[in-house]
Every structure is written in C-alpha cells, then in structure tokens.
Amino acid sequence: xxxxxxxxxxxxxxxxxxxxxxxxxxxxxxxxxxxxxxxxxxxxxxxxxxxxxxxxxxxxxxxxxxxxxxxxxxxxxxxxxxxxxxxxxxxxxxxxxxxxxxxxxxxxxxxxxxxxxxxxxxxxxxxxxx
Amino acid sequence: xxxxxxxxxxxxxxxxxxxxxxxxxxxxxxxxxxxxxxxxxxxxxxxxxxxxxxxxxxxxxxxxxxxxxxxxxxxxxxxxxxxxxxxxxxxxxxxxxxxxxxxxxxxxxxxxxxxxx
Amino acid sequence: xxxxxxxxxxxxxxxxxxxxxxxxxxxxxxxxxxxxxxxxxxxxxxxxxxxxxxxxxxxxxxxxxxxxxxxxxxxxxxxxxxxxxxxxxxxxxx
Numbered sequence: 001x002x003x004x005x006x007x008x009x010x011x012x013x014x015x016x017x018x019x020x021x022x023x024x025x026x027x028x029x030x031x032x033x034x035x036x037x038x039x040x041x042x043x044x045x046x047x048x049x050x051x052x053x054x055x056x057x058x059x060x061x062x063x064x065x066x067x068x069x070x071x072x073x074x075x076x077x078x079x080x081x082x083x084x085x086x087x088x089x090x091x092x093x094x095x096x097x098x099x100x101x102x103x104x105x106x107x108x109x110x111x112x113x114x115x116x117x118x119x120x121x122x123x124x125x126x127x128x129x130x
Numbered sequence: 131x132x133x134x135x136x137x138x139x140x141x142x143x144x145x146x147x148x149x150x151x152x153x154x155x156x157x158x159x160x161x162x163x164x165x166x167x168x169x170x171x172x173x174x175x176x177x178x179x180x181x182x183x184x185x186x187x188x189x190x191x192x193x194x195x196x197x198x199x200x201x202x203x204x205x206x207x208x209x210x211x212x213x214x215x216x217x218x219x220x221x222x223x224x225x226x227x228x229x230x231x232x233x234x235x236x237x238x239x240x241x242x243x244x245x246x247x
Numbered sequence: 248x249x250x251x252x253x254x255x256x257x258x259x260x261x262x263x264x265x266x267x268x269x270x271x272x273x274x275x276x277x278x279x280x281x282x283x284x285x286x287x288x289x290x291x292x293x294x295x296x297x298x299x300x301x302x303x304x305x306x307x308x309x310x311x312x313x314x315x316x317x318x319x320x321x322x323x324x325x326x327x328x329x330x331x332x333x334x335x336x337x338x339x340x341x
Contacts, residue, residue, distance in 0.1 A: 112159040129341035234270040
C-alpha cells in the first residue's frame with residue numbers, strides 16, 4: 001500500500017515528528033511505502049533548514065531527508081502555514097525581500113490541494129498530531 | 131481524480147488556535163478541486179458554530195465569516211455532533227444558520243478518508 | 248469497513264476518551280500512542296464500550312515505564328502499521 005502522512009506537530013516540542021518517522025520507517029518491512037508526507041500547522045517547522053540539534057539528539061531534518069532518499073517520498077510543506085511562520089524557499093525569500101531561504105529541497109512548498117490529492121490517491125492517510 | 135469521500139472533522143474551539151481556520155481551508159480546497167468534503171464539528175469544535183462571534187486575537191479573518199461563505203462552495207450543511215452541543219448546555223437555536231445535526235460515529239463510518247483538526 | 252482510532256493524549260488531561268467512546272462503532276480498533284498510553288493506568292478504560300479492540304504502542308509504554316499488563320494489548324511499530332493497513336480508515340484524536 002502507499003501511505004500519506006500528515007504531520008501537524010512541531011519538532012522537538014512534541015512527539016508527533018518522532019512517531020511519524022518511526023511509523024514511516026517501519027512501512028517497507030510490511031510491504032508498504034510512504035509516498036507523501038504533508039507538513040501542516042506547526043509541523044511545518046520540521047522543514048527548517050537551519051535545524052541544529054545537539055549532537056547526542058536525533059537530527060529530525062536528516063531523518064526526513066533519509067526517508068525521502070529511501071522511500072522516494074515527497075516532503076510537502078503547506079505554503080500558507082510556512083510563509084506565515086517564516087519558512088521560505090529561495091523563491092519566496094526573494095519575493096519577500098529576505099536574503100536567505102529557510103527551507104530547501106527535498107522539502108517543497110505546496111498548497112493544500114496537494115494534501116487533498118495525496119489523501120485521494122494513496123491508500124491510507126495517517127495524521128500525526130501535536 | 132478518484133472518487134473517495136472525505137470528511138473534515140473540526141474538534142477544537144475557534145480563537146484559541148488555528149485549527150478551525152486550517153480545517154476550513156482544507157475543506158475549501160477540496161471543494162475547489164471539485165470534491166467538496168463533508169464538514170463535521172464535534173467536541174469543542176461545535177463552538178465555532180455559535181452565532182454572534184467577533185474577530186479574535188489571532189487576527190483570524192473571523193472564522194465566522196469563512197463559515198458563512200462555505201455554502202457558496204457546496205459545503206453544506208454544516209454538520210454538528212448533537213451530544214457535543216448538549217454537553218455544553220447549548221441548543222441549535224444558538225448556532226449560525228445552515229447547521230444540521232449528525233452523529234460522529236455515523237459520519238466517520240460513512241467516509242473513506244477522515245481529516246482531523 | 249472498520250476504523251482505527253489513534254489517541255495521543257492522556258485521558259487524565261482531556262475528555263477525549265469520553266468523546267471517542269461516543270464515536271466508535273462495533274468492530275473498531277483504538278490504538279493508544281504517545282501520552283495516550285497513560286489510559287492503561289487506573290480505571291481510565293473501564294467504562295469504554297465493549298466490542299472495541301484496544302491496543303497500546305509498546306515503545307511508548309516502555310519509555311513511560313507503564314508496567315506491562317494484559318490490557319490493553321501491546322503492539323510494536325510493525326503491529327501499528329498492520330492495524331492501519333487492516334482498517335478502512337484512520338482517525339486521529341488530539
């Protein structure tokens with residue numbers, strides 16, 4: 001089966017990101033795959049490209065990147081939630097007069113239409129909430 | 131697009147957080163894609179349906195105004211959980227127009243995908 | 248066509264379990280994750296409707312020192328995945 005995950009919890013504040021990652025990483029062993037991760041609400045902070053946790057703590061950004069590599073999943077970030085909260089890719093940063101982007105590939109800024117599309121296309125939608 | 135039925139459930143009250151706005155925006159986008167979801171207010175979510183609300187501290191463009199516009203996008207009626215209303219000592223006359231009672235259990239069982247806010 | 252309900256909040260902090268109790272259908276499954284596993288303590292689940300299968304995520308019980316008991320039944324992460332695959336839909340309560 002293909003899965004879509006909606007992650008609504010902020011990294012390092014709530015367990016949601018950890019739970020979502022642990023769940024997604026367990027999918028292939030059961031014959032499934034995560035196809036889309038959609039970050040919404042405070043979940044968008046999972047894409048903060050300058051995330052710098054202490055060395056002895058899990059690096060959530062690296063874990064998401066690894067998930068993208070191993071399962072070829074899209075990492076979609078709600079653009080309306082992200083721009084409001086200061087997460088901008090290169091294009092948005094330029095458009096709003098900021099010198100540096102705060103979000104980079106493989107994360108992509110997208111609209112809620114992509115969340116709907118993922119919910120309709122994939123076999124399961126699982127929400128990881130704060 | 132595949133024809134799966136989608137239910138958007140709002141379970142948080144308005145004003146204190148952005149859940150209501152985010153749930154409504156999700157429902158609106160579904161409608162814009164030609165798949166208007168059913169929208170259910172349950173638990174504290176029914177408090178979003180109370181009449182006579184004002185803009186809130188979050189500067190949300192008044193979720194009340196958003197709610198009134200939903201019927202233009204074929205998102206109607208606004209379903210509410212009857213038990214949640216009664217548990218809060220409210221009755222249907224205190225809600226904005228266009229609301230209709232439902233059972234959360236039935237609504238969940240009738241949809242393929244449930245999105246919670 | 249059953250539903251898997253995911254609960255991640257302590258029942259001692261919210262009334263989510265009461266709300267959920269009114270929203271389940273016979274044959275549904277409830278999986279307690281994160282702080283939801285505290286529902287395994289005391290009598291939090293004693294009034295929960297019968298005919299609903301209750302599970303708790305093993306690793307969240309272990310990390311919180313929730314002592315193993317028979318009820319609710321434990322599942323590991325593979326079991327979590329399996330529950331989602333078998334259910335027709337998943338609903339998160341938070």
